[in-house]
Amino acid sequence: MTLQQFINVLRSRWITVCVTALVPILGAVAYTLTQTPLYQASTRLFVSTTAGKSVSDLYSGNRLSLDRVVSYTQLLTGETLAQRTIDRLDLNMNAQTVAARVTAKSKPNTVLIDVGVLDPSPVQARDIANALSDEFVTMVSELETPSRGATPEARVVVEQRASIPGAPVVPNKKRNLALGIALGAMLGVGLALLRDKLDNTIKNPEALEEVAGTGVVGYIPFDKKLATDHSISFDTDNSATAEAFRKLRTNLQFLAVDNPPRLIVVTSSSPSEGKSTTVINIALALAEAEHNVVVVDGDLRRPRLGKYLDLVGSVGFSTILSGGAPLDDVLQKTKFSNLTALTSGPIPPNPSELLGSLAAKKMFSDLRAKFDYVIVDSSPLLAVTDGAILAAEADGAIVAVRAGKTKRDQLAHGIGMLRDVDAKLLGAVLTMLPTRGSGSYSYNYYYYGGSYGDDKRDESSATS
Ligand SMILES: Nc1ncnc2c1ncn2[C@@H]1O[C@H](COP(=O)(O)OP(=O)(O)O)[C@@H](O)[C@H]1O
Ligand SMILES: [Mg+2]
Incomplete structure (x- = not known):
């Protein structure tokens, strides 16, 4: 099929294209409208290890922190921490739900962890994010202390605390609409081409x-x-x-x-x-x-x-x-x-x-x-x-x-x-x-x- 033929098919079957495309677009709009808005509050954690004074100590200390970061992101999204946060804030939620709303990401070769918490209420999102981070600091110090009274091998500091998020991140209106339009265009054009192929007039x-x-x-x-x-x-x-x-x-x-x-x-x-x-x-x-x-x-x-x-x-x-x-x-x-x-x-x-x-x-x-x-x-x-x-x-x-x-x-x-x-x-x-x-x-x-x-x-x- 040449480009001209393709354009001709679209021109003569523009109604098919538009009506078909409308279905996923309206679907995306309906989905967006019915979704409960979720707000995301974020904190940033800094990971450090107790390092010696020499250059090689500093270097291995830094390596150790980097290794820690990977395990910490796992702990942050775990149910244990979620349960501790619930207890701290006296929330009426279960650990699974809270854990599912937590994200923890670190950029490669940094000792920073970005923690995000989703919640239908912007205030609660902030509170959970902060409580979770504080709880994590405690949890790490417990885990990293080899024996009672010893100095912990690593520690975490809340470098940036959460504030009340202004706009919800879910639903993502732009993305949903873009997906609807892309899907609609593909379906519409596909159906028009199919109908043209099957048309024996x-x-x-x-x-x-x-x-x-x-x-x-x-x-x-x-x-x-x-x-x-x-x-x-x-x-x-x-x-x-x-x-x-x-x-x-x-x-x-x-x-x-x-x-x-x-x-x-x-x-x-x-x-x-x-x-x-x-x-x-x-x-x-x-x-x-x-x-x-x-x-x-x-x-x-x-x-x-x-x-x-x-x-x-x-x-x-x-x-x-x-x-x-x-x-x-x-x-x-x-x-x-x-x-x-x-x-x-x-x-x-x-x-x-x-x-x-x-x-x-x-x-x-x-x-x-x-x-x-x-x-x-x-x-x-x-x-x-x-x-x-x-x-x-x-x-x-x-x-x-x-x-x-x-x-x-x-x-x-x-x-x-x-x-x-x-x-x-x-x-x-x-x-x-x-x-x-x-x-x-x-x-x-x-x-x-x-x-x-x-x-x-x-x-x-x-x-x-
Ligand atoms: N060129 C045309 N443009 C618009 N309508 C037309 C044209 N030729 C015919 N028609 C309409 O189409 C219908 C069928 O046409 P007709 O000449 O009676 O067909 P047939 O004799 O083959 O049954 C009629 O209503 C006629 O007015
Ligand atoms: Mg006649």
């Missing part, structure tokens, strides 16, 4: 081309306005979405220059991949270029064109196929110039049969004679055979693939169905591309050749 043109085995002829960004309006007013609209459909129009016209496809079916493997929206707006883009275009609702199960274009749905495709009315009577003018529509008509019980009938063939050849382009909407391929039947009838099929939603195996399966009926695959359209994150449209648009040169070409074809 199609998110970019490379994956689409690899699975579909055909070129990508259009990149349609996710557009809130399009989601509610369903159609673009090409004469006034210069949005990125309008440009995307103009580019798709250009690509279609250049697919087979000598014999350009005129009867085109738009299909997809699953529902809600943007088929109907693509049908309407390819048709409008072609109509903008002064072509006479008809859209046909070949989705006889969940027809949408009538609704999307504000038309009457009572008569249409199925009416003609059942011989209910001639073609001219059911074609409807739309509010857009150069665009005619044939809605689905009443939903028939046997759509696949009707679509494969001779009546359907005849209707398509009539439409071909009347219009420059016939753009046909269809049902999803994985649900029913309708889409494949229509695609076989047409000059070619365009497959709509919803970015980040259509799964690789779904697309492969759908494409397989088109290949089974020998339909000509014109190309794939990546729809509803996110405008932010790794599948970002702006990134794709510039990266995949939405250059000014292409626009010029597009314009010349628009006026031809």
